Structures are given as C-alpha cells and as structure tokens.
Amino acid sequence: MKKVFVAFLALIALFVFVTPTLASTYLANTKSGKFHFSDCRTIKHPNAAHFVPYESRDACIADGYVPCGVCNP
Numbered sequence: 102m103k104k105v106f107v108a109f110l111a112l113i114a115l116f117v118f119v120t121p122t123l124a125s126t127y128l129a130n131t132k133s134g135k136f137h138f139s140d141c142r143t144i145k146h147p148n149a150a151h152f153v154p155y156e157s158r159d160a161c162i163a164d165g166y167v168p169c170g171v172c173n174p
C-alpha cells in the first residue's frame with residue numbers, strides 16, 4: 102500500500118513539473134486586445150476561445166496586443 106502512495110506522489114510531482122513547460126508563456130485576449138503571462142491572476146479561463154497562445158512577447162506586440170497592467174508581461 103505504501104508503494105502505491107509513493108507512486109502516486111511521484112506522479113503528482115511529475116505532473117506539477119511538466120505542466121508549466123507545456124503551457125505557452127503568453128496568452129493574448131482577442132476581445133480586450135491585451136496579452137498576459139499565462140499564469141496572470143486575471144485569467145480565469147485560459148482555455149477560452151478568445152485567448153490565443155504566444156511563445157514570445159515580441160510576437161504579441163507585433164500582432165498589436167498591449168501588455169496587461171496586472172502581470173506586466
């Protein structure tokens with residue numbers, strides 16, 4: 102039983118470690134015209150249709166997005 106628990110903890114640790122690296126660094130809001138760090142506290146539904154993932158800040162600005170005032174990307 103103890104082995105199962107350790108395996109479970111290892112799985113969670115792996116999940117926590119891997120997840121941020123899979124997420125895009127920036128999310129642009131096509132409704133507001135602003136872009137955010139993907140972990141910005143103002144983003145409640147990062148998978149919503151109006152959020153577009155970006156890998157770089159320059160790409161957001163090149164597409165006309167303005168940096169969010171809360172997370173200051």
Ligand SMILES: [Zn+2]
Nearest residue numbers: 137141169172
């Ligand atoms: Zn933000």
